[in-house]
Each structure stands twice: as structure tokens, then as C-alpha cells.
Amino acid sequence: MKFTTRQICYIAIMTAITGALSILSIPTPWGVPFTLQTFCVALCGYLLGRRDGTIAILLYIVIGTIGVPVFAGFSSGPGVIAGPSGGYIIGFIFMAFLCGFGSYFYEKVASNKILGMILAVVFGLIGLAVCHGIGIVQLKNVAKLDWVYAASVGSVPYLLKDIISTVGAFAISLVLKRALSAAHLWEPKSVPEA
Numbered sequence: 461m462k463f464t465t466r467q468i469c470y471i472a473i474m475t476a477i478t479g480a481l482s483i484l485s486i487p488t489p490w491g492v493p494f495t496l497q498t499f500c501v502a503l504c505g506y507l508l509g510r511r512d513g514t515i516a517i518l519l520y521i522v523i524g525t526i527g528v529p530v531f532a533g534f535s536s537g538p539g540v541i542a543g544p545s546g547g548y549i550i551g552f553i554f555m556a557f558l559c560g561f562g563s564y565f566y567e568k569v570a571s572n573k574i575l576g577m578i579l580a581v582v583f584g585l586i587g588l589a590v591c592h593g594i595g596i597v598q599l600k601n602v603a604k605l606d607w608v609y610a611a612s613v614g615s616v617p618y619l620l621k622d623i624i625s626t627v628g629a630f631a632i633s634l635v636l637k638r639a640l641s642a643a644h645l646w647e648p649k650s651v652p653e654a
Contacts (some may be wrong), residue, residue, distance in 0.1 A: 466645075467512055474504045474516040479523065479530030487533065495532045498591075498622045501552045502584055502629035505559025507636060517556040521549060544614075547598025551591030558587030559626070563633065577630075584626045592622070 463471075478500040486494040505513035520530060521541070529536040531549065540546060562583030566576035592615045600610035640646030 461511075463512075467508075470508055471512050471516045471519065474500075474508060474513070475519045475523070478504060478516065478520045479528070482520075482530055482532055483534055485532035494618070494621070496625070497532065497548075497552065498555075498588070498618075499625035499629050501555050501591075502559045502587075502626045503633055505556040505561075505587070506563045506580070506584070506630050506633035508560065509563055510557050510560030513556045513560040514553060517552050521552070524549075542602070544599050544602045545595070546602070548591060548595035548614075550598075551594035554594070555584075555587035555591040558590065559584045559629070562587075562630070580630055581627055584630060585623065588622055588626050592619070 478497070481496040481500050484496060501517055504516045507513065508516060524530045524536050525538055525541055527536050531540045532545070541549060559580075562580035565583065566573075566580040569576070569579075596607075596610050596614050599605065599614040600607060603610070605613075637646055
């Protein structure tokens with residue numbers, strides 16, 4: 461697995477942005493706060509691709525797990541990963557990968573851009589569903605809730621926000637790639653897919 465200096469810089473920047481925006485949170489009584497994490501995770505995947513976007517999220521999780529307070533509400537440590545909201549954090553890995561996969565379809569596979577956009581968003585929403593699914597399972601088990609209640613407090617209140625965040629992240633990734641290309645800071649060939 462080879463990385464260019466530019467790829468390493470993009471991974472580091474997106475890891476830092478994810479950590480910074482994840483700290484901003486609105487607490488909820490059921491232990492899963494409102495944050496901008498979903499947006500950042502989707503943006504990592506859409507902007508950096510499935511390999512580099514997933515690595516950025518893995519680094520974010522490792523940094524938070526070893527004690528740097530980058531999880532929601534300035535929290536950190538393995539207790540957060542094992543806690544009620546930890547499943548969502550683990551789910552971010554799959555979401556970043558699937559958003560990156562959607563970006564790959566948009567850029568390399570789709571025969572027309574409209575179809576590519578639809579596929580990119582669909583893959584991102586599948587990633588979001590996987591993330592929510594893993595989160596609900598852990599919330600149910602850790603908090604000793606039944607399935608319906610776990611879904612109603614851990615997923616339903618966030619769905620609309622997370623869908624908008626995912627679609628918005630795809631749109632913003634297109635704008636960022638265009639702006640970076642115009643500034644000669646983005647070359648699609650310099651960010652190959654693994």
C-alpha cells in the first residue's frame with residue numbers, strides 16, 4: 461500500500477476535521493448525542509475515496525480510543541467504544557468505506573453523471589444504514605433495551621439529519637474537488653483507489 465505525501469496530508473487533515481467537528485455535540489437523555497460526525501464520516505469517504513477515507517476514520521477512532529478527547533462531548537477512551545454510542549463509532553468505518561465506494565462509482569464507473577450521483581448517494585445511504593444498524597445493536601445490548609426502543613431513541617431521531625448530512629457531504633465533496641483542482645491541489649490520478 462503506497463501513499464503520496466499529498467494523500468497522507470489529506471488523510472491527516474480529514475482526521476483532524478472529523479475530531480474537531482465531533483467534539484461539538486448536543487447531549488440527549490438516551491446517551492447518543494447529536495453531532496456532525498456523520499457528515500464528517502461521509503465527507504471523508506466521498507472526498508478521499510474508500511481506502512483513504514476509511515483510514516482517516518480508523519485514525520480518528522484510534523486517536524479517540526487511546527485518550528485524545530475527539531469523541532462527542534470531549535470524550536475519549538475505550539469506554540466510549542464499549543458504551544451505548546460505541547456501535548455508531550464502529551459503524552463509521554463501514555460508512556466511510558461505502559461512501560468512498562459510491563464516489564468511485566461516480567468518478568470511474570457510471571456511464572453518465574446523473575446515474576453516478578444517484579449511485580454515490582445510494583452507497584452512502586447504505587453505509588448510513590449499516591452504521592445505524594451496528595449502533596442500534598450495541599445500544600440495545602449495553603443499555604439493556606428492547607429492539608423497538610433502541611431503534612426509536614438511537615436511530616429514528618437522527619435519521620433525517622444523517623440523511624441530509626450524507627447527501628450534503630457528497631455535494632460538498634464535489635465542490636471541494638473542483639476548488640482543489642482549480643488550485644492545482646487535487647489530481648484524481650494522484651488519489652488512486654485501492
